[in-house]
Amino acid sequence: MPSDLPALGATQPTAGKDEGVRAVTVTPGVANSLSLVEDHPEPDAEEGSVLVEALAVGICGTDHEIIAGDYGEAPPGADRLIIGHESLGRVIEDSSGTLQPGDLVAGIVRHPDPVPCPNCAVGEWDMCRNGQYTEHGIKALPGFARDRWRIEHQYAVKLDPALAQVGVLLEPTSVVAKAWDHIERIGHRAEWQPQTVLVTGAGPIGLLAALLGTQRGLTVHVLDRNTEGPKPELVAGLGATYHTVTVNELPFEPDVVIECTGAPSVVLDVMCKAAPNGIVCLAGVSSGGRTIDFDAGALNRALVLENNVVFGSVNANRRHWSMAAQALARADQVWLESLVTRRVPVNRYADAYTAGPDDIKVVLEFAS
Structure with missing residues (x-):
């Protein structure tokens, strides 16, 4: 469905930092507690060196389950969780110098546990052994459904500028990139x-x-x-x-x-x-x-x-996110755009989180 909003790739004025941040939040474990906070505080610098202006977040079944109160965990010391784990935004600043203002980025959802387990210690946090990982918008980390968010540079994935309309698909693509990676690893047993x-x-x-x-x-x-x-x-x-x-x-x-x-x-x-x-x-x-x-x-x-193999696969690490970015860049952009069946502005957030009969991918847009 075509959007009547400006193209996500278009240059838009960045909101002033004194205007407050709009954020879509829930009280974890409480059904139907979804709300839009109009004056949420700016993201704390401790969240990461990269400050990003949100363009869009994708909505999936995980979000609906969190809204239903099935699970979700607020950050330590907080009562509410900012949801949204399928992100797309533009860099405002990066104090590490890794990214440049205007770069198109998505944020990796899962971060390694603090112990860390053997897999998290080598960057394979998607295979965490002890379950102490954290996840933006899901488990103990604020999500991306807010006007501005922060992340450490090693968890920000730079996207081809041509993906400005469809880069929000990077997170689900990373999940299947991991699936294919593991399929091929298993396949080469013979x-x-x-x-x-x-x-x-x-x-x-x-x-x-x-x-x-x-x-x-x-x-x-x-x-x-x-x-x-x-x-x-x-x-x-x-x-x-x-x-x-x-x-x-x-x-x-x-x-x-x-x-x-x-x-x-x-x-x-x-x-x-x-x-x-x-x-x-x-x-x-x-x-x-x-x-x-x-x-x-x-x-x-x-x-x-x-000699058959059955295995489960979930989440993705940095390698898979990079594979996913390459796959999206090679894909037919018109076909990718057709996966997004609804684009909803953030002021109509309740409509975005209400499932429709023909929905495939619904996107909540923050770009003004």
Whole structure:
């Protein structure tokens, strides 16, 4: 859906620092506590050397779960959490000298734990062993849904200026960049020549996973239950094939599966559907609380006798964010823009956080 707001890449006057910061906040654990604070304090210099003027934040299922009170953790000493973890902004200043004013950037969401665990100690904070990591807009760090935010330079990812309209997609793209990175690492346990990819779920994660599959020259199939709306056309725009049948009705066995629905029945079906030496990446999170009957013995037999691998993947580290930035820069910008089905100005924040039937990616815009 086209926006009637100025282009995000356009030069806009920076708000004066004495005008206060608008920030979208919640009280963690309290359902429906979402509100827009008009005079939130400026970001503290201790948050990082890079001061950024927000252009936009993307909204995803995690935000909706935080708003529902399912989880979320305010920073130490605070009662409310600024949400928003899918960011895009322009650098105002960087006292470290790493970035220049006007640079287009996104902020890495997860930061390593203070211990640190062995993985966090080497920059693999997406694989944190002890769970003491922090996350902007989710866990113990203020989010990006505010007029200005700060971050340390090593967690700011510089973007190609051409991505000014779609750079807000960097965070979800980093998630699937990690998934593909790990798929390829596992694949090289043997001679590996994959041809066919199945992506289940045509939300933002699924569509971006399909994009990275087509960029690898693979034959990509996307399965989703929607027969109308923008999803079939978006899949066709990648040169991929769209399916609305069940997993078991698909006429092929995929070499790679990226499961993005979290639906328990779909998760089990794709485990059994993968081709010999197949790799199944679980990128969707199940809600839990549901039980289904299945033949665990048959699943075990299929996985063992066919040398198949099933693994879970979440979050991303700096390497994956860089991979994601390169993938977005190579992608068709018109196709990427079509993933954003609604752009909503911050003064209508409640509309942005109310899910619509044809939403794929909703973006809250801060650019004036």
